[in-house]
């Protein structure tokens with residue numbers, strides 16, 4: 001992926017903060033990052049960007065469609081790259097705050113048909129499930145890419161959860 005070309009394509013000038021933040025999302029093992037996560041990770045990486053800059057760049061990336069903002073409960077929002085991403089829901093651990101992705105064909109189709117029945121062509125949905133892991137093997141993998149792609153990971157992640 002060419003960060004510069006992508007910034008240009010989204011109509012944003014390739015400033016250093018934008019390049020750093022885009023790269024961070026691409027290289028991080030953690031897909032879902034809050035503004036604070038981004039700020040802290042950049043600090044560790046010796047990039048001295050202020051919190052205000054981080055917020056501003058994240059908002060610009062959201063506006064231009066590079067990032068998607070997910071509101072998880074009233075006090076927390078995380079961002080994730082939109083590229084190559086299909087619709088998915090999120091599971092949030094009440095204890096660790098870890099975010100996992102899941103996809104379920106039945107839920108997807110059901111929502112599509114509910115929407116169609118009301119004359120809507122579904123383009124997206126937001127599902128956030130809150131709970132806590134009940135088993136040790138699910139060690140809140142930081143890289144939730146796997147969880148979104150593999151049905152077995154989804155099953156592991158949703159064991160013990162019930163969608164209301």
Ligand SMILES: [Zn+2]
Pocket residue numbers: 032080088089090101
């Ligand atoms: Zn996600």
